[in-house]
């Protein structure tokens with residue numbers, strides 16, 4: 341069965357949520373959206389809700405890497421590394437080839453990196469390649485890592501230090517945009533019958549139902565369900581007892597591509613004193629780089645949106661600067677963001693905490709799925725739904741998501757043949773023509789629909805409009821901070837806000853008319 345996206349929509353507010361369902365999923369980050377898709381594709385009647393918006397939480401603050409778990413391998417955590425590598429392959433080759441591409445990554449061998457360290461790094465990426473092979477991911481999907489000379493290093497990354505003696509080139513998966521993966525999961529779930537609602541907060545839950553509050557109207561309603569999954573990430577301990585989280589903050593900087601001219605790969609710089617940790621400058625599709633990331637334990641109340649502190653910004657600038665001939669300065673930083681990893685409590689530093697996920701059952705039967713990472717969302721969802729079925733005694737088919745492409749997915753060949761602007765194909769895959777047709781159906785000219793917001797902001801009115809009509813965007817922030825990522829640079833946000841308002845007005849007018 342190939343899901344169809346034309347009528348797969350996300351709804352803002354709780355209107356239309358039924359009194360009963362097989363499964364209630366709380367939270368529409370990558371984990372909750374993955375659970376909703378897993379359950380809907382097994383034939384369950386699913387309601388999935390988020391208090392704010394899809395991709396509101398940690399899932400939009402990631403490094404946007406779909407990684408093969410090299411770091412876990414270095415720590416001897418072979419099972420986690422293997423799971424990551426398998427899930428990376430599934431994402432890149434089956435579920436979301438339109439949203440995940442191979443990213444070349446270069447570790448420049450500067451004077452700071454000894455020959456022994458370089459040898460270890462070379463061995464590490466070799467082991468990562470073996471993991472790719474064992475995971476069954478094709479060589480065409482992720483090329484072979486290799487040692488490169490100084491000239492090739494400086495061709496791929498001309499900004500690296502002039503005294504570089506060579507580099508190590510490896511490959512990993514990179515997401516076009518983490519929030520778009522969440523939206524793709526949520527809409528694919530909707531295409532299979534799941535009811536997906538934002539602005540719907542769960543105020544209390546047991547294993548057989550929950551009290552919901554519509555955050556647009558304040559209205560409350562109950563829903564009964566045969567199973568309830570708590571996929572609320574760093575907020576998971578607020579809905580059920582017996583979970584202790586130890587969040588860790590990861591900060592990224594946003595710099596424009598002019599700050600790192602000519603760079604066509606990710607640049608890695610080792611964190612002094614931590615052999616397995618690196619700061620990355622990651623090229624992004626929208627003419628920016630993200631530089632990340634930190635790993636700092638945090639305590640106290642979990643904020644709705646974490647703030648990146650100045651000390652994180654200084655740390656990232658100083659570490660990435662060790663690889664560059666001309667270090668970045670504070671003035672190059674046009675934006676910054678921070679996210680909180682939902683790590684389960686254990687002893688030790690957060691950088692060493694196991695990133696493996698956990699599925700826990702509360703005394704009333706709420707199944708909480710927490711931890712893990714974006715790359716392994718599918719496996720987390722499978723484990724959570726298996727547990728709900730076991731706890732509630734519900735029968736359903738086996739997990740199907742390993743072979744289920746998301747809306748918009750297609751082979752590389754199919755994607756190159758899609759008749760639509762390249763940016764839309766990158767973000768919507770085979771659904772890109774639907775995004776254009778949707779804009780024309782709302783009375784926009786092709787020119788107006790596809791014009792870039794500005795010379796430095798390539799987003800278009802067509803995609804903003806699709807955000808409103810199909811992806812549940814209810815306001816300017818939904819459009820600029822999650823349907824697109826324009827809001828990561830505050831000055832760009834101000835430029836784009838009128839076009840976001842226009843998208844909302846066009847749909848308002850179309851609905852009224």
Ligand SMILES: Cc1cc2nc3c(=O)[nH]c(=O)nc-3n(C[C@H](O)[C@H](O)[C@H](O)COP(=O)(O)OP(=O)(O)OC[C@H]3O[C@@H](n4cnc5c(N)ncnc54)[C@H](O)[C@@H]3O)c2cc1C
Pocket residue numbers: 366367368369370371372389390391392393394395396397398399400401402403404405406407540541542543571572573574575579588589590591633678679680681682710711712713714715716
């Ligand atoms: C800085 C950083 C970088 C990372 N980089 C990567 C990476 O490159 N690759 C990778 O694989 N992983 C990465 N990770 C890990 C990954 O991002 C997270 O593990 C993952 O996004 C967690 O998703 P989640 O759905 O569990 O939580 P969230 O995305 O936080 O979703 C939880 C949702 O629950 C909602 N919610 C909360 N309370 C309620 C309620 N009462 N009612 C209704 N809804 C509620 C919230 O609004 C939110 O949308 C990174 C993490 C961080 C912090």
